[in-house]
Amino acid sequence: MTSRVLIKNLSDLEDGPVSVGGWVETVRDQKKVQFVVLRDESGAVQLVHPRRALEQGAGPLGSAAATPAPSEPASSEEPASTDPIADTISSLAQGTFITVTGELKHDERVKLGGIEVKVTGLDVVTEAIAETPIAADSSLDKRMDWRFLDLRQPKQNLIFRMQTTFEHALREYWVNNDFIEIHTPKLMASASESRAELFSLDYFETTAYLAQSPQLFKQMAQAAGFGKVFEVGPAFRADPSFTSRHATEFTSVDSEISWIDSHEDVMALHEALMVAGFTAVREKHGDEIRELFDVEITVPSTPFPRIPLAEAKRIVAERGYEVPRADDDMDPEGERQISAYVRETYGHEFVFLTDYAASIRPYYHMRHDDDPALTKSYDLIFNGTEISTGAQREHRIDVLIAQAKEKGLDPAELGEYLDFFRYGVPAHGGFGMGLARVLMLMLHESSIREVTYLFRGPTRLTP
Template sequence: MTERTLINALAALENGPVKIQGWVDTVRDQKKVQFVVLRDETGACQLVNPRSEGREEISDTISNLAQGTMLTIEGDLKMDERVKLGGLEVKISSIKVESEANPETPIADDSSIDKRLDWRFLDLRTERNNLMFRAQTTMTHAMRNYWYDRDYIEIFTPKFMATASESNAELFKVEYFDGVAYLAQSPQFFKQMAQSAGFGKAFEIGPAFRADPSFTSRHATEFTSVDAEISWIESHADVMDMQEELIRTALGAVKERFGEDIKRVFDVEINLPENPFPRVPLLEAREIVESRGHKFERQDLDMDPEGEREIGRWALEEHGSEFVFLTDYPASIRPFYHMRHENDASLTKSYDLVWNGVEISTGAQREHRIEQLTAQIADKGMDAKALDFYLDFFRYGAPPHGGFGMGLSRMLMLMLHQPNLREVTYLFRGPNRLQP
């Protein structure tokens, strides 16, 4: 039997017999001739069937085709400039229905996002969504290449924990035999453990879980976390250096491979950051934002979503950068394990990364000195006993270290200028969404 040819490989062939496989996109069933647009994972092409004598069986099959039906086609490839779709068509010599689609397609182009998520596997068949996940594949691959080339060790940290990781809030509880376990909200403790274990540099791209009951465009109960952690840093600036280079590498790879397709399908230009990402202390950033007219309503010193958007606009206008690091957050709004400044214990050696006005990542140098760490736990009013297993990591020698965690879907969302996480997650999970 002829080997299958992918549709995007047809153009490079000579006229002649081919076998292609995919699903029915559209059918034009005319009196003298039938046309089918067939789509596969690489593209779409036109099939043609003249309704001539001896071809009745093929014609009948085509007349009954529903959108989505999976077909194996053998036929004759013919280059033809008049065919709008790729300048070629395949004249069917045999057609095999591999699996029939229900003719009532449950979603349309204008269906709501919630309806489309109910039928996500159909929604994913579009060129647009296919391209989205190919771009994500290139992005993760480029990031792992970056780390691999620099001798990072890949870790697969456990998702079951005996106690809370960073806080007791928003924690999922699992029935674990006769006891309970909790789902990791991040690999934080375990990627730090890799530093005490002498791994030097470690990374992980894997799931994390937050029992967050909110319904914003930026939250999910389960998300893919991109994490890296490195030893022997001088400060959080070393972590920012690494993350900045990582993002440049990832965006460069996506632009090279899919930049033109993304321009055509999403009307989005992938901009390779040319300038260094500006690094602005958070308190200065708040002043900048206020001077541009924004009023903070929250009581603490953190940014709010509109503040992030405003500092994003500022970074673009003043520094020509879609990215901006907000640094040196007050200790009051950072977790206990962020290292504090030697000369001002009210500030931490930490940062958030904002891309196109949305926070995508938090990083910091971690406190590796057991006395300071214990003091910071007390300072936060946390229970040192529950964290004792974690404190052990610092009782037998721990190097200075730091790292970041970054939301993969947030990256994809911002790269492709998408309005929310639901659009860019393979299968979104939220408080009231567990299926499909």
């Protein structure tokens, strides 16, 4: 039996016998010839089947019809079809999975890739219900209800191939630069960040919490002498937000490095990773992304623009927008405004907003020696939306305890975390980045639901 060939590889083969398998996208059932567009995980190909002509007076195999003997009653059964393949094709519903053997032929007149397969054999693997529950104009919520069907679309398929390429490029950079990959636990005895965003669950005789980030364990790796680490894994936030960029479960891209001088070292690492990821995506998928999303992937130049937060807020105000917050943070519209300014001024899609106020940053962010009101931290803004937070961490135990107390935290409740710093730890820092946000903004999509395999939000736990 001829082994199955991915459709994307057919164009490299010579004319001849071939076997393909996938699902039916369309059927054109004409009087003399039938066409099927077959799609698999790699692309689509046209199948063609010329109908057999039914010879006058011919039996099932085209031989002369036998006349029943006078003593035999005539059969009331319908004669067997002379073209069972045609009958099968006529009955195919969209989405039916089939395997096909046939003759591959290169023909530049064929609009779909310049090739076609003339069917010699066809087997139905599983039949699909004829009427599908979603259509091209279905709402996003409806499409999410039937996500497995939605994901059959070429655009959706490309998103996850692109995601694979992006993640692989990051991992390749890390590995080539001697980073250690870690897998941190997602069940925790206490909060990793804010208690307000914790999911709790019964854990034998006690209560456990789903990790909001691998923050504590990334820093533990620095105390362990690992030097440079990374993780790509799930994170959970009990945040009842219904925005286009929030999820209750998401994939977090994290890295932490030792022996740094400031948050500038973390930003340099972040830049290098983004350049590696965007370069790989552009090289492998740039043409497809341009065709299906009408988006040109631009590899960002380095260094990325850097703007202290206070200056960014002044720039935004000069553009006519006052950030309506009681604290010192930026808001989403402010992020969009500063991104517009950076595009106009520097022609860049990225900007680091730096030096966030200590009042709005966690206790473990290091502060400037000359201005303790500011932290050595940043947010990375991409196409108008924050995708990451990074910082140099405070590694001096006495300063760390003082900053925790200033935030109203009881050092006794931070015992295991503070132990990391009581036995020696180098100066270090890192970042956490939301994978779905990067993909959403890279493709100019309107929601992270479009680029998340199975989205989880305040009102969605299925499929």
